[in-house]
Amino acid sequence: MRARMIHELDGACWSYAYGTKGQHINSVERARLNQLLLAEADKYPNVTIxxxxxxxxxxxxxxxxxxxxxxxxxxxxxxxxxxxxxxxxxxxxxxxxxxxLDFSQSYIPHGYVEISMPGRTLPSGATEPVMPFNYLHIWPRKEFMLIGLPNLDNSFTGTLFMPFKYFDALQTGDDALNFFQEMFPDFIKLFGSENLLSSFKDWKVAGLVSIRCxxxxxxxxxxxxxxxxxxxxxxxxxxxxxxxxxxxxxxxxxxxxxxxxxxxxxxxxxxxxxxxxxxNDLAMYNYIEMRSKVNSKLFLLRRRVDSFLHWLMPNTWIPLYTTVSFTRIPYHLCVENKSWQDMVVNRLLLTGLLGGVAVTAGALWKWLGHRSPLSVNFSWKSL
CATH class of the missing domain: 3.50.50.60 (FAD/NAD(P)-binding domain)
Known part of the structure; x- marks a missing residue:
């Protein structure tokens, strides 16, 4: 998946890439991965399963x-x-x-259910995806969101994340259908009301936990x-x-x-x-970003600033998502780097320089490089 595809309430769709240079993330079927790992482990004579x-x-x-x-x-x-x-x-x-051992277990007040997003069956019996395939599809709705991850059989794995109080209000299939028609109308157009009602019968709302040791x-x-x-x-x-x-x-x-x-x-x-x-902290923050910030003008402006500075100084200014998803830079340094970038951007804003970043970049280059918490020696090779 090379980009996020954002589905607005009015049905409009737009996307933005995860990174540059053709960078992408992968949608992996967990059961298949388990099979591959078990098969690999079974090759070793000193391993008994x-x-x-x-x-x-x-x-x-x-x-x-x-x-x-x-x-x-x-x-x-x-x-x-x-x-x-x-x-x-x-x-x-x-x-x-x-x-x-200090240990903490925290549940967030949001749960999730999986929702069927089948492919379209053709007269030949084959299937085709009903949405653009190389994307993570997101329906952001402030307090909750729906996402769709592509599968190899041309279906999508849909997941609805929202507060338990909203799930509790959906007691019948008609409740769920009315909710989707109001909040995700293009989902109904794409996958049909019967598909949603069929999925609703199997809904089991699960919790989301964070563990720290x-x-x-x-x-x-x-x-x-x-x-x-x-x-x-x-x-x-x-x-x-x-x-x-x-x-x-x-x-x-x-x-x-x-x-x-x-x-x-x-x-x-x-x-x-x-x-x-x-x-752990980044994962918590990203939920807020995915459900409520991805269509914020200020958020999108900051992404453009980060992308421009990354193009200008690729080894000095690396966006947070890029460091986390496409490098071996330790997570804590990714966070430190983001804090440093926020400080730099805030200073540029306060001094009225944001509109002239391209002009001032040469003068700032040495200052930025000297203070960046990242080392250019880190590998850009993704896991």
């Missing part, structure tokens, strides 16, 4: 874990437990009993990764990327401390906690 086993207990100090299978308890030796068991991690719960390891016996360490709301599209980057940073820490596992785990925690807090 157990299905239908549930973790029951961890005894880190005695290097044991207990699993449940068909109501039978099975104990395994485990020198190191890597907890990738999601937002409600049992491994994390066991860690909380043993170390000084002050450390991710216990001695050299346990380490947390992915949602177990830093579950976040989905609005920056970085949840899975952040989990995959956990693996990368973990590998780098092991390479740095090849003979000292505890030192490697300590370094992994030190590096990831700061970044996880940063991307």
């Amino acid at each position: 157990y299905f239908d086993h549930k973790l029951s207990m961890c005894d880190f100090d005695n290097s044991k874990i207990t699993l449940l299978h068909d109501n039978e308890k099975i104990t395994h030796k485990a020198d190191l437990v890597i907890g990738c068991d999601g937002s409600y991690s049992l491994v994390r719960q066991e860690m909380l009993k043993r170390c000084r 002050s450390t991710y390891n216990y001695k050299d016996r346990c380490v947390l990764m992915g949602d177990a360490a830093h579950a976040m709301v989905p609005f920056y599209g970085q949840g899975m990327n952040c989990g995959l980057e956990d693996c990368l940073v973990f590998k780098q820490a092991l390479d740095t401390h090849p003979h000292n596992l505890e030192a490697a785990l300590d370094e992994y925690s030190r590096l990831r906690v700061t970044d996880a807090f940063a991307i």
Whole structure:
């Protein structure tokens, strides 16, 4: 997906690109990715995959874990437990009993449901998409929003995010239909009222949780990764990327401390906690941006300023979304860079220089480069 496609209430549509140089983000089917990862793991002779086993207990100090299978308890030796068991991690719960781990769990007052957005069936039996395909489609409505992500079968995965109080008001299919006809009329034109009513029968409103932990390891016996360490709301599209980057940073820490596992785990925690807090905050902010700022004139003006300065000084002025989605720059430095950029733009505005950025850029070049928190040595290679 190379751009966001914004659907206004009156049916008008317009788009803006995620980045430059053909940069794009990907819409990935999670089940398919799980299949690929399992198939890859199964190639290693030292990996054994157990299905239908549930973790029951961890005894880190005695290097044991207990699993449940068909109501039978099975104990395994485990020198190191890597907890990738999601937002409600049992491994994390066991860690909380043993170390000084600050932990917080926060729900936002908004939930979500998935809504069917099928492709159009042709006389030949094939399907085609009913909306432009290489876009993330967004229907921003201030307090709530609808999004559509393209799938390989020419359908879209639709998700409605809004406060629970609005979901509670939709008690019947007619309630939902009236709501969509008022707030998302082009959705009804594109996908039909029958499709919405069919989806409504299966609506199960789910919550959105944010998890923060002050450390991710216990001695050299346990380490947390992915949602177990830093579950976040989905609005920056970085949840899975952040989990995959956990693996990368973990590998780098092991390479740095090849003979000292505890030192490697300590370094992994030190590096990831700061970044996880940063991307957690960014994900929260991006929900506000997606549902209420994307059609703001001031927001769009700032995007144009950032794009122009990025074109003028590509290694010094890098927009926030670009640093987060298309570079290996640590998340916390992305946030620091954005704060620095805000300071610079505010100073330009206060001194009346914004209209003459192109003229003053040469004079400011050295000053900007000297104060930028980013290093040009960071790789631009996307995860």
